[in-house]
Amino acid sequence: MIAVPTRWKTTLEEQVTDARRRLDTAERQLKDGDGGRALQAAYPGVVAAATVRVWLAEPPWQRVTAPAEMQRRVREAFPGRFGALAALDLRDVLTSPWTTEAAEPYVKEARAFVEETATQLESWLAQG
Numbered sequence: 001m002i003a004v005p006t007r008w009k010t011t012l013e014e015q016v017t018d019a020r021r022r023l024d025t026a027e028r029q030l031k032d033g034d035g036g037r038a039l040q041a042a043y044p045g046v047v048a049a050a051t052v053r054v055w056l057a058e059p060p061w062q063r064v065t066a067p068a069e070m071q072r073r074v075r076e077a078f079p080g081r082f083g084a085l086a087a088l089d090l091r092d093v094l095t096s097p098w099t100t101e102a103a104e105p106y107v108k109e110a111r112a113f114v115e116e117t118a119t120q121l122e123s124w125l126a127q128g
Helices: 006-031 035-057 067-077 080-086 090-095 100-126
Strands: none
Touching (some): 006 035, 006 100, 035 080
């Protein structure tokens, strides 16, 4: 049985809600023809979902992870395309011009990643 402190349950759920909101924004940006802004909106959503995945694997109320280690684990949890982006200079990548055609696969991958994370969280919380 998983005993999740209420504060952390709320934090986990808020992370997923934030990730979904960011992906909604990214999808609107794609429809508006702005691939660069779509990618800028999607990236923090992936970070939020990856953070939740790391916390599910090692609950932060049981063991505190050093910030550098947490950052490494979050990046390791990224889906394929975003894992590749994280290895680059993000400022350059996220401020470069992106066509909607180039950004669309990233946004789709991010949406799938966020929804899979939400499903994992719901299942994990149901065990408690």
